[in-house]
Amino acid sequence: MLAGTAIYAIINSVILALMAIGFNLTFGISGVANFAYGAFYVLSAYATWMMINLLGFSYPVSVLLSILITALLGAAMYRFVLMRVRGQALSEVIATFGIGLAVLELFRYFGFVGFEYNLPVFADYSFFIGGAFVDMQRLLIVAIGVVLVLGLWVFTHHTSLGLAFRGIAQDERTALTFGINPDKIAMLAVAMGAGLAAVAATVIIPLGTISPEEGYDVLIKALAVCIIGGLGSTGGVILASFVIGFAERFTDSYIGSHWTMIVSLAAILIVLAVKPSGFFGKQKELEERI
Amino acid sequence: MTVTPLLQISKLSKSFGGVQAVSQVSFDLNEGELLGVIGPNGSGKTTLVNLISRFVKPSSGKVIYKGRPIHSLPAYKIVRLGIARTFQMVRPFYQLPAYKNMIIPLFSPRVKGLVGGKYGDRDAVALDLLEEVGFERDAHVAYKIAGALPQGYLKRLELAKAIALEPDLIILDELFSGLSLAEVASIVPIIEKLRLQGKTIIMIEHRLKELFKIADRIIVMNYGEKIADGPSSEVMEQDEVKNAYLGTE
Numbered sequence: 001m002l003a004g005t006a007i008y009a010i011i012n013s014v015i016l017a018l019m020a021i022g023f024n025l026t027f028g029i030s031g032v033a034n035f036a037y038g039a040f041y042v043l044s045a046y047a048t049w050m051m052i053n054l055l056g057f058s059y060p061v062s063v064l065l066s067i068l069i070t071a072l073l074g075a076a077m078y079r080f081v082l083m084r085v086r087g088q089a090l091s092e093v094i095a096t097f098g099i100g101l102a103v104l105e106l107f108r109y110f111g112f113v114g115f116e117y118n119l120p121v122f123a124d125y126s127f128f129i130g131g132a133f134v135d136m137q138r139l140l141i142v143a144i145g146v147v148l149v150l151g152l153w154v155f156t157h158h159t160s161l162g163l164a165f166r167g168i169a170q171d172e173r174t175a176l177t178f179g180i181n182p183d184k185i186a187m188l189a190v191a192m193g194a195g196l197a198a199v200a201a202t203v204i205i206p207l208g209t210i211s212p213e214e215g216y217d218v219l220i221k222a223l224a225v226c227i228i229g230g231l232g233s234t235g236g237v238i239l240a241s242f243v244i245g246f247a248e249r250f251t252d253s254y255i256g257s258h259w260t261m262i263v264s265l266a267a268i269l270i271v272l273a274v275k276p277s278g279f280f281g282k283q284k285e286l287e288e289r290i
Numbered sequence: 291m292t293v294t295p296l297l298q299i300s301k302l303s304k305s306f307g308g309v310q311a312v313s314q315v316s317f318d319l320n321e322g323e324l325l326g327v328i329g330p331n332g333s334g335k336t337t338l339v340n341l342i343s344r345f346v347k348p349s350s351g352k353v354i355y356k357g358r359p360i361h362s363l364p365a366y367k368i369v370r371l372g373i374a375r376t377f378q379m380v381r382p383f384y385q386l387p388a389y390k391n392m393i394i395p396l397f398s399p400r401v402k403g404l405v406g407g408k409y410g411d412r413d414a415v416a417l418d419l420l421e422e423v424g425f426e427r428d429a430h431v432a433y434k435i436a437g438a439l440p441q442g443y444l445k446r447l448e449l450a451k452a453i454a455l456e457p458d459l460i461i462l463d464e465l466f467s468g469l470s471l472a473e474v475a476s477i478v479p480i481i482e483k484l485r486l487q488g489k490t491i492i493m494i495e496h497r498l499k500e501l502f503k504i505a506d507r508i509i510v511m512n513y514g515e516k517i518a519d520g521p522s523s524e525v526m527e528q529d530e531v532k533n534a535y536l537g538t539e
Contacts, residue, residue, distance in 0.1 A: 160397040167394045170383040176345070177377075178398040178455065179369035 004132030005253040011138045013245025014145035015204055019218050020225035020237050021148065022196030028232030029169045030186035032082055032092050034074075036100035037197055038219030043103055044070040044198030045210040049117055059120060067198040074194025078187040086186065100219070104212040117210040119202070141203050148199065152234065165189065169232065228271050230281030239279050243267055294357055296321045296490050297342070297459060302351030302361075304337055304514075311337040313514040314351070321458075324481075324491045326501045326522070329511030330534070335494045336378060338511065339463050342492075343375045344368050355459070370400045374457035378464040378494070380444040384437035388425065388447055391436055392416035395454040404456055416454070423450045423480055442473045449480065459490045466497040474500050498522075510534075 023037045034040075044066045051062035077099060085091035107113075123136040156162035167175035168185045176182060197218075205214070225244060229236025244264050251263040271279070295318035304312040312334045319325055327335050340346035342353055344365045353361040360368055382391050395401065396412045417425075420432045423446040431443060439447070445465055452460050462481075466474045474497060481504060484491060495501040502508070502522040510518040510525055512534040518525040525531055 160402065163394050163397050167383065170385065171381055173345075174377075174381040174383065175394070176365045177343075177369060177375055178395045178451075179366045179400045180394075180398065181364070181366045 001131065001253065003130030005249055007130050007132060007134060009246040009249035010242075011134070011142055012249050013242040014142045016221060016225050016245050017238055017241035018141065018145050018148070018200040018204060020222040020229075020241065021152070021234070022193040022200065023219075023222040024226050024229070024232065024234065024237045025152070025196060026189050026193030027226065028234070029165045029189035030078075030086075031089075032078075032086065032186065032190060033089070033096070034190060034193055035093050035097035035219065036077065036103065037096075037193065037222055038215035038217070039100035039103040040070050040074060040194040041197040041201045041218045042107065042210060042212060042215040043073070045119060045201040045205045045214075046107060046112060046117070048119055048202065049210060052120075063202050067195050067202070070198035071191040071195035075187050075191035077194075078190040082190065083183055083187070086183075100215065104215040108212045113211055115209055118208070119206045119210065121206040122203075137203070137206055144199070144203050148196070149234070149238065161188070224268060226278075228268055228278050230278030233278070233280035236278055236280035240271075243271070293320060295319055296323075296356060298352070298354040299342070300352040300354070302338070302341055302353065303349045304334075304341055304346060305349050310514050312341060315511075315514075315516045316351075317509060317516065317519060319459075319490060319492065321490055322485065322488050324485055324493065324504060324506050326505035326508045327492060327494045327511060328496070328498060328501070328508060333511040334514040335511050336463055337514075339375060339461050339492070339494060343373060343461060366399075369398070369455065369457075370403065372400070372456075372458035373461065374452040374455040374459070375461040376448040376452050376463055376465060378467065380441070380448050382436035382439075382444060382447055382451075384435070386436060387433050388436050388439060388443070389413060389416040389420060389432040391447060392419060392450060392454055395451050398455060400455050400457075419450050419454055420447070422483075423447075423453070424476055425450075441468045442470070445469060445473075446477065449477070453484070457489070459492070460484065461492045461494075463494045464496060465493065466495060466500055478504060 019041075023034060026032055026034045026037075047066035047069055048062045051057040051065060052059060057065070077096070081095050081099065082092060085095055121135070121137040122140050126133045126135045127139070156166055164175065164180045164185055165188075167178065167180055168182055172182050175185075200218075208214075225237055225240045228243065229238070229240035244267060247263050247267045248260050251260045255263070275281070297319040299318070300316050302312060302315045303310070315334075315338060327338065329335050337346060341348050341361075344361070344363060348361050351361070352359055355368075355371060355373065360371065382388075383394070393412055393416060396415055417427065417432055421427050425432045425443065425446065431439070436444065436447065445468070449462070449465060452462070465477065469477070478500065481491065481493075493501060493505065505522060507520060508518070508522045508525045509516055510531050517534060518528050518531045
């Protein structure tokens, strides 16, 4: 049972990391807290569903197109809304949350709710590992999560655009002296964050159904993981995902499923009590207040 | 035959609310010249740098670079035209090793435009550039995290980042401040070498003795206005400069 629980805890952790990594990337580079993140997640899933079921596109084409469309919508949101309020944290949150809310509630208003709104799994078979059956979709989630994190590391450390991303993340003013356009980089960061939300939706949604509630759920989970990990820190996101992911699954298996939320919240509270800016947070003023 | 100046500043002004930080400043700068800008604290020197590099938008006036008006361009485009600047308060990427601080300028649009993306091993280029500005290769200082370096090395790093951009005009904002006499003496040859390479340089400085040794010309600022312009020996003799800058009668 222990091995099986551990395997599902790892899968749960990777799912959390996938849900949070796009939000974290956008915040880490541009400082924008994209509260429309959950809406992008759900929107991409509905887009894929519509392309498959209404337009008759093949599954791979639908997935690629919906990732691209979601990223473009992220870029458009930055270009036409966020660029005007950038640097004013509260305005950014209100603007993005408002957009997210409108998108999610429009889907609800037009009746996109029900079990028929789901996405196909990549492959429909299971393996028996560590005393538990694990389906192929969950294994693929782990594989895609690992590839995505490694890909992001290579991107940010070995490409000129990635280096520009890191430059802006560390000091926008200094990056400006190197001829880097901060608005262009921030727009790309929001677009990439939205694109990553679409990738996460593509692999995670087949485990359940598409619904507007998923948007709120993903946003809250992404926020929790990023705050515990330390906003903007990729290593922090991974560590926080594993802390929450393991806390949830082990509580579910050994204490009871109704305790899952309580134990997860306790884990969050303990981390924040000891380390107010999260595992790898850089908000030193938070550390110095306690 | 008349030579077009590399940089022409014409009636440049900037006010912050009711404060006139820079007022109607005009001057030309020829290619290969080293111009020193001096003045008391709050005289508008750094604002002038910010206006030229477009970190601050001018209230009025013109900045012409290589015959082209640049005062309406955003800061990042000005860098791409070949104007590099340093900051009075150093601004490295503190969490990166010194040589990795060089990688981002070496990957910058300006450098890519010049070398066509074929720069070779950027780590090696970064280490060479740092050695040029005084990072002793044997001591492995270049591999240390920038946040752990003393002020002298951070100033050198600031200079190296500007040089990495292969600029035609370098603006150095109080490069010597916070440095010992020995450190300044070791940086002066680097600046002289840049001049030999044909670089045009503007130096904002409070360290007058060291500046006067290397500057071709000095501009004196006071209350946002240019009050003197000429060789150091001449400007420091002007009564207005003595009164305003040195506070002597």
